[in-house]
Amino acid sequence: MKLNIKDTFTTKLPADPILENSRRQVTEAVFSHVNPKKTKEPKVIHTSQEMANELGISSEELQTDFFRDVVTGNEIYPNTKPYAMCYAGHQFGNWAGQLGDGRAINLFEVEHHNKNWKVQLKGAGETPYSRTADGLAVLRSSIREYLCAEAMFHLGVPTTRSLSLSLTGDDVLRDVLYNGNPAYEKGAIVSRISPSFLRFGNFEIFTARKDVKNLKILVDYTIKHHFNHIGKPSKETYINFFKEVSKRTLEMIIHWQRVGFVHGVMNTDNMSILGLTIDYGPYGWLEGFDFGWTPNTTDRQHKRYRYGNQPNIGLWNLFQLANALYPLIEEVEPLEAILAEYKTNFEQKSLTMMKSKLGLFEDNKNDLGIIQNLEDTLQLVETDMTIFFRNLSNFSDENSNLKVIEDAFYDAENISEEVKQLWNTWLNTYAERLKKEKLSNNERKAKMNAVNPKYVLRNYMAQLAIDAADQGDYTLIDELFQLLKKPYDEQPKNQKWFTKRPEWARHKVGCSMLSCSS
Ligand code: AMP
Numbered sequence: 175m176k177l178n179i180k181d182t183f184t185t186k187l188p189a190d191p192i193l194e195n196s197r198r199q200v201t202e203a204v205f206s207h208v209n210p211k212k213t214k215e216p217k218v219i220h221t222s223q224e225m226a227n228e229l230g231i232s233s234e235e236l237q238t239d240f241f242r243d244v245v246t247g248n249e250i251y252p253n254t255k256p257y258a259m260c261y262a263g264h265q266f267g268n269w270a271g272q273l274g275d276g277r278a279i280n281l282f283e284v285e286h287h288n289k290n291w292k293v294q295l296k297g298a299g300e301t302p303y304s305r306t307a308d309g310l311a312v313l314r315s316s317i318r319e320y321l322c323a324e325a326m327f328h329l330g331v332p333t334t335r336s337l338s339l340s341l342t343g344d345d346v347l348r349d350v351l352y353n354g355n356p357a358y359e360k361g362a363i364v365s366r367i368s369p370s371f372l373r374f375g376n377f378e379i380f381t382a383r384k385d386v387k388n389l390k391i392l393v394d395y396t397i398k399h400h401f402n403h404i405g406k407p408s409k410e411t412y413i414n415f416f417k418e419v420s421k422r423t424l425e426m427i428i429h430w431q432r433v434g435f436v437h438g439v440m441n442t443d444n445m446s447i448l449g450l451t452i453d454y455g456p457y458g459w460l461e462g463f464d465f466g467w468t469p470n471t472t473d474r475q476h477k478r479y480r481y482g483n484q485p486n487i488g489l490w491n492l493f494q495l496a497n498a499l500y501p502l503i504e505e506v507e508p509l510e511a512i513l514a515e516y517k518t519n520f521e522q523k524s525l526t527m528m529k530s531k532l533g534l535f536e537d538n539k540n541d542l543g544i545i546q547n548l549e550d551t552l553q554l555v556e557t558d559m560t561i562f563f564r565n566l567s568n569f570s571d572e573n574s575n576l577k578v579i580e581d582a583f584y585d586a587e588n589i590s591e592e593v594k595q596l597w598n599t600w601l602n603t604y605a606e607r608l609k610k611e612k613l614s615n616n617e618r619k620a621k622m623n624a625v626n627p628k629y630v631l632r633n634y635m636a637q638l639a640i641d642a643a644d645q646g647d648y649t650l651i652d653e654l655f656q657l658l659k660k661p662y663d664e665q666p667k668n669q670k671w672f673t674k675r676p677e678w679a680r681h682k683v684g685c686s687m688l689s690c691s692s
């Protein structure tokens with residue numbers, strides 16, 4: 175396996191001079207060099223051929239011991255120096271100080287087809303940023319990250335990618351529900367890939383420490399390597415940088431809302447500076463459409479990161495980034511203007527996105543009302559978001575009653591007359607509104623099906639793959655991986671995955687409730 179290594183991060187940015195792998199505060203540095211831990215019995219259990227192609231790795235090379243050893247941290251690729259990044263963050267609304275890559279170790283950068291990719295291992299052992307934890311990851315959370323990142327990519331949602339999923343052969347102690355019942359689980363490592371793993375927190379840490387010199391070095395690096403089109407460093411460029419990060423962050427969140435993805439831990443250390451979905455932890459997919467839903471049990475009380483609040487939290491996080499960039503700009507107005515623009519852009523983009531889900535493309539002043547009414551109606555009784563929008567594309571003059579969307583109801587038998595009436599009212603309004611559209615039914619259906627996925631990684635599906643993998647059977651991981659490569663296609667053979675969450679999964683750990691334990 176010969177990779178085109180082109181390290182920029184470690185060659186252009188200030189390194190922590192201390193090489194000892196001890197937990198500590200690291201100042202005036204963007205990263206610390208640290209080597210992954212050797213593992214007992216590494217075994218690759220799945221790889222993404224699509225991602226390997228992007229890096230110039232052949233299918234034969236994926237099978238080699240060398241590949242296995244590199245992606246499990248047992249061998250360091252020649253002439254590269256792994257490192258962990260130093261960053262801070264606001265967690266659940268509070269300043270948390272230095273966090274950093276506590277269990278992520280970056281290996282190197284690969285340039286292929288004019289793209290530069292960072293290769294990172296998650297769960298490869300402790301770093302100076304591991305604080306009180308062990309730097310390891312367990313199989314269940316690794317399967318969830320591995321599958322979801324690739325699924326999101328194929329859904330067209332900006333995201334980091336997955337290259338490989340491996341077992342380490344080591345056991346890892348975890349208290350899944352934080353209730354004093356720790357148990358050993360199988361250790362695992364995901365190799366994940368991104369043009370950059372920089373987070374808002376990488377910038378926040380320097381400003382918090384009044385280290386404007388290193389803040390500028392990092393911002394200039396980020397602009398040069400990732401936002402080159404906005405120009406050379408200047409106050410104006412820094413403003414445009416913030417503007418572009420705001421725009422990308424909003425676009426990412428609009429995609430999340432479109433597909434019903436709830437990140438679960440939108441702390442500023444989990445916000446990518448490139449506007450990519452990053453750090454798949456206690457995320458979840460909406461089953462019943464519910465603005466108030468969060469998969470994260472750690473957030474159960476305040477539901478800060480609930481589905482309906484994601485756009486607001488994006489703005490809150492951008493506010494923190496604005497504060498972090500302020501020392502380079504020293505003017506409040508342009509930053510405030512960008513934050514205000516986020517709000518108006520959200521209204522407009524959210525409306526366009528929701529209209530596309532409904533197959534509405536003409537301008538009509540009533541559309542916002544129709545959408546708000548739909549969102550209210552969807553929350554009257556538990557209604558599956560994915561099935562509802564997918565089946566709505568079958569709606570037409572001849573096919574215009576409640577039957578079209580009935581499959582989306584979790585308890586179709588027991589829907590009250592009142593609720594049925596409200597649904598019929600909405601469907602009648604929708605039917606009237608469709609008359610103002612120019613597309614044929616078939617054309618509209620095709621457009622709707624291109625934005626309303628048929629298959630998403632429902633929480634219980636990932637859990638089934640985890641339960642089987644725990645028993646040493648990895649076939650379901652592959653089945654879901656293949657399924658989710660074509661989420662918008664009809665896949666008659668896979669119809670069984672186009673179904674509501676089964677009742678057994680309603681309250682099962684991992685299916686509807688997830689903690690940050692991983
Ligand atoms: P998260 O919210 O899961 O992205 O993690 C928050 C912080 O905790 C990050 O700095 C992580 O690197 C760190 N962290 C999470 N799990 C571990 C672990 N098992 N060992 C060391 N650090 C961890």
Ligand code: MG
Pocket residue numbers: 443444453
């Ligand atoms: Mg994180």
